[in-house]
Amino acid sequence: MKIKALFVAPYATMKNLIEECKQEQDVLDVHIQIGNLQEGAAVAKEAERQGFDVIISRGGTAKIIEEEVNIPVVDVHVSGYDMLRVLTLANDFNGKKAIVGFSNITMGAQAITDLLDISMEVFTIEEEQETVPLVQQLKKEGYELIMGDVVTVNAASNNGLNGILIQSGKEAILDSFQRAVSVYKLVEKKSLESTLQREILKLAQPDMLVFTENGSVVYENWAVFSKRPLSDQQLEDLRLQQYTQNKTYHRVMQNGEEQIKITINMRNIMEINYLVCFLESVTLNERSSLEIEAITQRPFLINQSQAMAECISLLLSAPSGSPILLIGEEGTGKRLLAKYFHYENGENRSLLASISAADLIELRIEDINESISTVYVHSLHLLEGQHGDIFIQALFQLKEQGLTVIASCSPSEQETLRRLSYHENVTRIRMPALRDRKEDLQELTTYFMALYHQQLGTSAVRIKEDAIEELQHYPWPGNVAELKALIKDAVLLEKGYILEKKRIQQLLNSTNQIKQGMNQVLKGTLNEIEEKIIRVVLEEEDFNQTRAAKRLGITRATLWRKLKS
Numbered sequence: 236m237k238i239k240a241l242f243v244a245p246y247a248t249m250k251n252l253i254e255e256c257k258q259e260q261d262v263l264d265v266h267i268q269i270g271n272l273q274e275g276a277a278v279a280k281e282a283e284r285q286g287f288d289v290i291i292s293r294g295g296t297a298k299i300i301e302e303e304v305n306i307p308v309v310d311v312h313v314s315g316y317d318m319l320r321v322l323t324l325a326n327d328f329n330g331k332k333a334i335v336g337f338s339n340i341t342m343g344a345q346a347i348t349d350l351l352d353i354s355m356e357v358f359t360i361e362e363e364q365e366t367v368p369l370v371q372q373l374k375k376e377g378y379e380l381i382m383g384d385v386v387t388v389n390a391a392s393n394n395g396l397n398g399i400l401i402q403s404g405k406e407a408i409l410d411s412f413q414r415a416v417s418v419y420k421l422v423e424k425k426s427l428e429s430t431l432q433r434e435i436l437k438l439a440q441p442d443m444l445v446f447t448e449n450g451s452v453v454y455e456n457w458a459v460f461s462k463r464p465l466s467d468q469q470l471e472d473l474r475l476q477q478y479t480q481n482k483t484y485h486r487v488m489q490n491g492e493e494q495i496k497i498t499i500n501m502r503n504i505m506e507i508n509y510l511v512c513f514l515e516s517v518t519l520n521e522r523s524s525l526e527i528e529a530i531t532q533r534p535f536l537i538n539q540s541q542a543m544a545e546c547i548s549l550l551l552s553a554p555s556g557s558p559i560l561l562i563g564e565e566g567t568g569k570r571l572l573a574k575y576f577h578y579e580n581g582e583n584r585s586l587l588a589s590i591s592a593a594d595l596i597e598l599r600i601e602d603i604n605e606s607i608s609t610v611y612v613h614s615l616h617l618l619e620g621q622h623g624d625i626f627i628q629a630l631f632q633l634k635e636q637g638l639t640v641i642a643s644c645s646p647s648e649q650e651t652l653r654r655l656s657y658h659e660n661v662t663r664i665r666m667p668a669l670r671d672r673k674e675d676l677q678e679l680t681t682y683f684m685a686l687y688h689q690q691l692g693t694s695a696v697r698i699k700e701d702a703i704e705e706l707q708h709y710p711w712p713g714n715v716a717e718l719k720a721l722i723k724d725a726v727l728l729e730k731g732y733i734l735e736k737k738r739i740q741q742l743l744n745s746t747n748q749i750k751q752g753m754n755q756v757l758k759g760t761l762n763e764i765e766e767k768i769i770r771v772v773l774e775e776e777d778f779n780q781t782r783a784a785k786r787l788g789i790t791r792a793t794l795w796r797k798l799k800s
């Protein structure tokens with residue numbers, strides 16, 4: 236099939252020559268229309284609508300067309316032959332003569348007049364509007380003959396001067412045909428490539444989104460997701476993070492109940508930075524407690540006390556080849572320390588996965604994909620005794636995969652912990668209880684007050700000295716987690732700016748009452764206590780077994796078994 240080309244001739248006499256050249260080739264199906272500047276552009280736009288492949292035109296007209304259409308435009312060059320022809324014509328004319336035009340005409344003209352020692356001035360214009368004033372000026376200076384493009388020649392004749400149009404010869408037109416063919420082939424190749432890429436994308440069905448650094452979405456494709464699963468705010472949060480080219484970043488965002496993993500690459504294309512994001516739902520096996528998160532900022536960890544500072548320095552110098560075991564009472568900050576380590580370990584581009592020990596032994600290794608670099612294992616106390624060996628094996632298997640493995644447990648834990656405690660390839664770090672590092676208490680308290688002031692808009696911003704003393708005297712069996720919860724309750728109740736001793740006493744008293752209530756719950760055999768706890772959690776979770784199992788750190792099957800027995 237021939238390439239459909241429209242030749243927009245800026246002057247009528249060009250038509251015959253184009254017709255002649257047309258016969259000398261058989262690749263292009265050339266149509267011809269006459270039209271100068273805007274008129275030519277209108278003709279070209281219509282041709283684009285009709286499905287023409289390429290436009291050929293000359294000088295200013297070609298330039299305007301190029302701005303108006305989205306198909307290739309070829310400019311007919313003014314050749315040396317064209318110049319020689321017009322200069323030969325003008326040579327016998329005795330009056331003052333000048334060549335006026337854009338640089339595409341005047342550059343060659345100057346070279347020829349210099350070489351052949353022809354006395355003729357050459358004037359270059361940059362804008363079409365400069366033509367008329369220049370021609371009028373030249374008239375005043377006594378010029379009689381002006382050579383140039385259609386616009387120049389029209390301006391000359393309107394001002395009573397002679398004008399000679401620099402016409403394109405056969406060789407220039409044939410050359411433009413050749414260029415039209417090559418430019419069309421190139422464009423065809425490129426468009427084939429992009430069609431292919433689009434088709435491959437359709438086949439691969441990625442859920443993806445591309446947006447520029449300033450936030451405008453330039454491409455999105457949804458296959459598994461029915462529509463964009465991120466809110467404008469989430470997109471903005473993604474945009475505001477720091478990215479470096481050629482590095483892959485993993486982030487996690489929440490879409491209702493669903494967790495979405497986002498893999499981000501920054502690409503610089505034609506000086507613009509694009510963020511290419513692939514999205515994946517990570518609602519894994521419903522029963523698994525695996526949760527993933529990105530730690531993009533260093534977690535705030537208070538470590539005034541020597542005991543806590545030692546813990547951190549031990550952790551940061553832990554040999555990289557072995558799993559880490561954080562031993563500490565509940566709420567001492569084991570999970571927070573794991574996040575801190577993940578971040579400090581330079582892994583802020585990848586994800587941290589948390590999983591209960593019971594689920595770890597059932598985990599398929601594919602669920603730990605390349606975006607995860609740290610695995611935090613908790614709830615060792617819920618691991619059934621006979622699974623101890625498999626658990627330790629699973630822990631080392633993760634380590635062999637090159638992951639950072641951090642397990643956490645309380646000092647009172649049984650068999651598995653005992654075995655891990657003596658394992659020679661495990662780095663053990665003992666987290667101090669809050670009652671053993673009271674130096675941190677004041678700072679923790681003010682930090683939590685500031686946190687809730689910011690998060691919940693609570694008004695208390697200072698705590699009285701004697702109120703702090705009250706806190707110092709309490710033994711904190713629930714450690715930092717308990718302190719955090721107490722401060723939250725206190726600032727929610729307090730309408731003034733200061734937390735007084737009275738408020739703290741009131742809350743500590745009610746904590747003691749709850750404990751007495753708990754003692755009631757704890758009466759009976761182990762099975763009876765377990766049953767009471769399961770009932771309470773089930774009620775709190777509206778009898779949703781999946782959520783209850785997750786909270787209890789057991790599988791749904793185990794929960795079901797326990798309810799039946």
Ligand SMILES: Nc1ncnc2c1ncn2[C@@H]1O[C@H](COP(=O)(O)OP(=O)(O)OP(=O)(O)O)[C@@H](O)[C@H]1O
Nearest residue numbers: 535536537564565566567568569570571715716719
């Ligand atoms: N040193 C600390 N500085 C600031 N916040 C802390 C610190 N330690 C703990 N916290 C906060 O206290 C809460 C409890 O900490 P975390 O969940 O890390 O404890 P944990 O030992 O993992 O608890 P559990 O054993 O019950 O799972 C969290 O909200 C955590 O951010």
